[in-house]
Amino acid sequence: MIQRACRLGLAAVMGLAASLPATAAGRDSASVVASEAWVRLPPPAAAVAAGYVELDNGGAANRLVAASAAGFGQVQIHAMRMDGEVMRMQALPDGLPLPAGKITSLRPGGYHLMLMMPKRPLQEGQHVRVRLQFAHGDALPVEFVVRDGMGGPASQHGANR
Numbered sequence: 001m002i003q004r005a006c007r008l009g010l011a012a013v014m015g016l017a018a019s020l021p022a023t024a025a026g027r028d029s030a031s032v033v034a035s036e037a038w039v040r041l042p043p044p045a046a047a048v049a050a051g052y053v054e055l056d057n058g059g060a061a062n063r064l065v066a067a068s069a070a071g072f073g074q075v076q077i078h079a080m081r082m083d084g085e086v087m088r089m090q091a092l093p094d095g096l097p098l099p100a101g102k103i104t105s106l107r108p109g110g111y112h113l114m115l116m117m118p119k120r121p122l123q124e125g126q127h128v129r130v131r132l133q134f135a136h137g138d139a140l141p142v143e144f145v146v147r148d149g150m151g152g153p154a155s156q157h158g159a160n161r
Helices: 002-019 152-156
Strands: 032-040 048-057 062-069 072-083 086-091 096-098 103-106 112-118 127-134 139-147
Touching: 032 127, 048 127, 048 139, 096 103, 112 127
Parallel strands: 032 139
Antiparallel strands: 032 048, 048 103, 048 112, 062 072, 062 096, 062 127, 072 086, 072 112, 127 139
């Protein structure tokens, strides 16, 4: 009888736990999936390179707040904005919002990562590991491949879906 009561109590507690919402730290950053990550091959003497990636946020609203890469002095999150007739690049010091359940594309002409002060020139086909840091505390290491030109299919997705 006591064992049956304990089992019923345990089942009730587990049912209650399953009905509670997940905590922000337990679900948000872990729900962001990166794909189609690439870096545009810069000219040989360039001090910067642009990185692009698809970020699929399957969890609650989050924010990409920082990025870093061992082979670069700094990585910044940027956006391209129209200023009258001129397109200008703008750093996003507060990061990039990642709406819940949406894909945010970092692509040419829109959001992107600026990989600055490379320690050595990039080569086509090279892999660059970038660590993406999210507002909810988790980090995601992502392998970017260096590509010449527009980078293929990754450049043809919408900015935010």
